[in-house]
Amino acid sequence: MTATDPDSLLAMMQNRRSVRTGYREDKPVSDADLRLVLEAGRAAPSAGNGQPWEFIVIREKETRHAIADLFKKQLQDKLELERTIRGKASVGGSVGFRLAPVHILQLGDPRTALSFPLRTQEEKADSHFFSSLANALLQMMLMAESLGLSTQYVSDVSSPYFSLMLKHMLGIPRDLRVYHLMPLGYSEEKPEASARRPLEAMVHFERYDPAKERSQADVERFVAQGTIQSTQYNWGTSKKG
Numbered sequence: 001m002t003a004t005d006p007d008s009l010l011a012m013m014q015n016r017r018s019v020r021t022g023y024r025e026d027k028p029v030s031d032a033d034l035r036l037v038l039e040a041g042r043a044a045p046s047a048g049n050g051q052p053w054e055f056i057v058i059r060e061k062e063t064r065h066a067i068a069d070l071f072k073k074q075l076q077d078k079l080e081l082e083r084t085i086r087g088k089a090s091v092g093g094s095v096g097f098r099l100a101p102v103h104i105l106q107l108g109d110p111r112t113a114l115s116f117p118l119r120t121q122e123e124k125a126d127s128h129f130f131s132s133l134a135n136a137l138l139q140m141m142l143m144a145e146s147l148g149l150s151t152q153y154v155s156d157v158s159s160p161y162f163s164l165m166l167k168h169m170l171g172i173p174r175d176l177r178v179y180h181l182m183p184l185g186y187s188e189e190k191p192e193a194s195a196r197r198p199l200e201a202m203v204h205f206e207r208y209d210p211a212k213e214r215s216q217a218d219v220e221r222f223v224a225q226g227t228i229q230s231t232q233y234n235w236g237t238s239k240k241g
């Protein structure tokens, strides 16, 4: 096996998008591709090699749609908060993911913090737990991208109402935490990339470069223009080229 060509690897990372619409429910993901995606998650680095993750693979249509219905329901107070306080709601409210033929629900076992040194357990149990879970999720997303499959983040699954309902629905033990849902499938749509900050603006050589320090106003301008708070943010409707 040859080493991955770095330009291709970078291009693949740059091409991955959060795909929220256009999923083809009628186009299944093969068991072989699903396995590759899961193996990519399994290969991820984790703090203390604690491997806190577990994955529930959901193909059943009824369950996937029930999850999407729960998503819609739990969104209401989130939308109300945004609309009332901010006067607008910039949240990922699409339930297009219900049509993704596979949902991978990622769980985490916080008891694996026992694998950390004692001081680390005291001071970093939470951040190490979430960083490790995020590594596995991103590796799965990148493997999916390499297979021509689309994915997205559904992070609301970890909120109290949603996660307890999911635990009840799927028989998830109490000690585990619901982390993220990753829909997986072929989609006919892919949103254009939202711009990333220029490399020169975020990289400092040898010492922090004070010329690059952002003021509060700079950050607020960036948030308004370059993040999901921007009216230009593309939640996804562009057709795949």
Ligand SMILES: Cc1cc2nc3c(=O)[nH]c(=O)nc-3n(C[C@H](O)[C@H](O)[C@H](O)COP(=O)(O)O)c2cc1C
Residues within 6 Å of the ligand: 016, 017, 018, 019, 020, 092, 093, 152, 153, 154, 155, 156, 193, 194, 228
């Ligand atoms: C920790 C995390 C949580 C996210 N949660 C959601 C989510 O709940 N719903 C959603 O539509 N996108 C979610 N996203 C996707 C981001 O909005 C997206 O990655 C970002 O806007 C950049 O777009 P891209 O993924 O297409 O490059 C999440 C991303 C991360 C890293």
